Amino acid sequence: MFALALAAVTVVDGDTLRIDGERIRLLGIDAPEIHGCRPGRVCVPGDGNASKRSLQGMMGGRISVQRVGQDRYGRTLAQVYVGERNVACEQLRRGQAQYVAKWDNGGRLAKECR
Numbered sequence: 001m002f003a004l005a006l007a008a009v010t011v012v013d014g015d016t017l018r019i020d021g022e023r024i025r026l027l028g029i030d031a032p033e034i035h036g037c038r039p040g041r042v043c044v045p046g047d048g049n050a051s052k053r054s055l056q057g058m059m060g061g062r063i064s065v066q067r068v069g070q071d072r073y074g075r076t077l078a079q080v081y082v083g084e085r086n087v088a089c090e091q092l093r094r095g096q097a098q099y100v101a102k103w104d105n106g107g108r109l110a111k112e113c114r
Contacts, residue, residue, distance in 0.1 A: 011055045012052075014051025014097055016075065019063065019080075031052075054091060061082050061083050079109065093113075099113075
């Protein structure tokens, strides 16, 4: 895990961040799409922009990243914390994302969000 006191953080959508240029996908969750669901895909229902705003609202303070691996798009899979708060767990609590067990390597997020 590493901590970033003054990192350049950009929220891409409700489950993806860019931290100092590195694309980071939050482990174990899926958030609504901002630009709609492409044909042939099953997407999480909801307002993608609201989900993004929810995640943006959490991005203040010391950010810690616990890397787990990479997804098929080359993004880093990670658990991200602001202070002691796991932002994926908070997105779930707020109803801004859904838990996806097959994307939760080893059930790490499920354990964390109890």
